């Protein structure tokens with residue numbers, strides 16, 4: 462399936478190098494998609510040229526980006542900026558990407574979590590804290606790649622279907638790049654997510670329905686003239702967008718001293734982040750940038766939206782859609798596009814998928830804050846609670862290097878920890894302080 466960008470737009474795809482026919486160039490003469498050479502079908506493997514397409518024309522399977530990397534060294538990467546753009550040679554972006562207006566996300570903290578590790582009996586635990594991104598979630602990574610593709614393919618409006626964080630990331634990236642934006646979310650999201658999505662000045666549309674209904678509506682819009690020239694980052698730009706999550710894998714490995722963690726716990730909504738972290742680890746091994754040693758991938762869901770966990774536990778390959786009901790609204794995707802690929806990655810690496818209750822999510826948000834000073838949104842509560850559950854079940858090696866991902870900021874979801882507040886309100890006197898028993 463292809464999708465035509467606005468026909469009036471100056472389109473980088475029109476400019477192709479004489480030496481390498483078919484390779485799109487940017488205005489400054491760079492290969493617009495870097496070392497990416499094709500889109501390849503995740504089902505049948507058939508390749509098609511890079512362009513505004515996201516579904517295989519032979520089997521309707523989803524497309525992903527394929528590369529011819531050549532040689533890339535650790536030194537090449539280490540010379541790069543303190544953002545995802547240090548990995549530009551591993552992404553479908555032009556070499557001068559860091560010079561173009563964007564939010565420069567990434568290179569977030571990898572925190573050695575000794576206190577949390579002690580509580581959970583894990584001796585080498587790290588939190589990858591992606592709340593430190595420009596709009597406070599990992600979504601800035603994926604949007605930055607989609608923005609580049611949108612520019613190169615001539616889209617004029619940046620759009621998405623979102624569970625909240627993506628809407629804010631798209632709004633901010635479009636504002637910075639000078640593009641229009643129009644983003645779609647299910648009605649009933651947290652106030653912090655709504656404000657974060659609206660403040661950048663683009664259009665924010667709440668749809669009376671679930672995320673899955675929002676997503677279906679966006680697919681209809683893509684086929685309609687009302688959506689002409691619109692790049693939906695997670696739909697018709699998905700082969701590029703999803704590559705952004707590989708940068709989590711690259712950063713974790715580099716921050717560990719160019720080593721893969723033995724165990725990693727990753728949140729699942731559509732499942733894209735998990736499958737692309739796996740792809741990132743595989744690419745690092747293939748390029749000889751890290752030692753080829755086994756790693757185990759663990760997926761985390763909320764019990765109130767656990768279609769992948771249910772399929773994993775039942776030994777099924779097919780993910781049956783559910784209607785979500787959980788406080789982890791950012792992970793509330795009942796029909797996850799990457800569900801089967803998550804099952805493949807988890808089973809191939811000897812990991813697991815687990816789910817946790819809303820009460821366990823809230824407990825984990827508080828535990829992470831109390832032990833490490835990191836305030837997570839419910840998605841981070843889900844991964845930390847699943848980490849705890851897996852540790853208690855004996856499914857994790859307590860001595861192995863373990864990373865848990867916090868993908869979003871608790872400031873956007875204050876209601877999750879409602880009831881948290883002042884210890885006491887007193888008069889400004891020593892007598893009052895002593896009387897309060899503090």
Ligand SMILES: Cc1ncc(COP(=O)(O)O)c(C=O)c1O
Nearest residue numbers: 626730731732733734791868869
């Ligand atoms: C904070 C947060 N973490 C994780 C995810 C999961 O993303 P994916 O759809 O790639 O599984 C999302 C998706 O919206 C999110 O907002």
Ligand SMILES: [Zn+2]
Nearest residue numbers: 502505517520
């Ligand atoms: Zn195919």
